[in-house]
Amino acid sequence: MSEPFIRSYRPNDRDDVIDICLRTAAGGGDATGVYSDDSLMPEVFALPYLEYAPELAFVVDGGSGERVLGYVLGAADTRAFVEWWKREWGPGFHERHPEPGAPTGRNPGFTEAQLLAAGFDPERMLIAEVDEYPAHLHIDLLPELQGQGFGRRLIDTLRAALAERGVPAVHLGMDAANTGARAFYDRLGFHELPSSRPDAPLLGIATR
Secondary structure, eight states: OOOOEEEEOOGGGHHHHHHHHHHTTBTTBOOTTTSSOTTHHHHHHTHHHHHHOGGGOEEEEOSTTOOEEEEEEEESOHHHHHHHIIIIIHHHHHHHOSSOOOOOSOOOSSOHHHHHHHHHOGGGGOOTTTTTSOEEEEEEEOGGGTTSSHHHHHHHHHHHHHHHTTOOEEEEEOOTTOHHHHHHHHHHTOEEOTTOBTTBOEEEEEOO
8 A cells, every 4th residue: 555645636535635625624523514514614715726726736645546645735826826717616516505595503613694695705815915925825735644754744735836937935724713724824834914813824935
């Protein structure tokens, strides 16, 4: 059995990316069944990136034909991505998810109404520092892959790809409840941006 390795995203990885996004979406834990539709979280935080910039998507292949175990997704130009979202992604998202579904009885930190609002309002991504940190990313790893250095390697791979495109810096937003992720980003050298809030941390780092 071969060891896991990092490679570029392939179209047949799409279902694995959806699964990973959902299984890590509740403060780093499994969000399956938390919302009325399990497709909601991936449709906001994963699938648009695969449609818009598949060349900036990198995955951890489990090896020996196994499934993908983690990914990093990015948009090199957040302003351009927002315009694309409004034009290409948003209308279909709104049609598929016009309003919150029936409550599931679960209590997520991120409500379904907030999730829909994020899908309806891509301009939320235009943070105050967007010109200094024009790219942004999302990264998720299944629990069995964590603590092995793949998170750092995925981010380094994306940073290198962004640097090749002349992008100076990248940012991300995160769930304040995910303290493990915050410790990870701190170790990598991310720093808090001025517009960050305690309930909605924004972190940035140079690509080189």
